[in-house]
Amino acid sequence: MVEGDEIAFKYFFDTYYDDLCNFVNSYLRDTTLSEDIVQNIFIYLWEKRKLLPSDCSIKSYLYTASKNKSLNFLRNQKSRNQILENFKIAGQNEFFEYSSDQYMEFEELKTIIENAVNNLPAKCKTVYQLSRNEGLTNKEIAERLQISVKTVENQITIAIKKLKENLQPYQDRIFILFLFSNFF
Structure with a gap:
């Protein structure tokens, strides 16, 4: 090894x-x-x-x-949950007043993420989207695409690695976008 x-x-x-x-x-x-x-x-x-x-x-x-x-x-x-709680409290004090600049930044980040997914190799992208967007299990993906479960696992591993590499410069901004889009 x-x-x-x-x-x-x-x-x-x-x-x-x-x-x-x-x-x-x-x-x-x-x-x-x-x-x-x-x-x-x-x-x-x-x-x-x-x-x-x-x-x-x-x-x-x-x-x-x-x-x-x-x-x-x-x-x-646990730390994220504490941050969310603080955001919720702050939100009551006009913290979440979205400006047009903030909205544009969120839209830009969404586009960056979509582009990163779209730039994955074709098979990798398909497997990743079936897993994340449609919520299929590895076995369901393997059956649908007529490939082995191990191939699905490998393709998801490749996708995650490539996405992490491509999105690393935006990591903090994406986390905030995730918080806002999923909790508020």
Whole structure:
């Protein structure tokens, strides 16, 4: 694995992916989010494979990373909820008076996000949109597109990675847009 053996990586992915998703889901109670977190852990593992000690237990690494990511998410979610509560309180004090400039910024961000999704490779885009826009499970997507569930998982992993890379400069602004569009 340290040398970047793709066969070893595939073995670890095939062996641990489902169990890790269930493990993370025991913390988060959100299957899609759990899948996203586990996919990100595997992306990180692949990207940092050369930095892992040769005697590293991949199974222990994956479970520890899964637990830590889950707990971090829950901690961050608690912080987000506090921010939302503060926004709601502030909203009563004219905090949410939208100006035309703010509206234009939100529309610009929506366009940036749509463009990032549209720039995904065709298969990747289709799988991502079926997952996120239509809320289909990986199995349902695989059946609809007549591909394997693992292919669906890989395509979603690729989509998330590419979207994160493309949207990184806008991360803070997108988070605020998300808050406003989903909660207010």
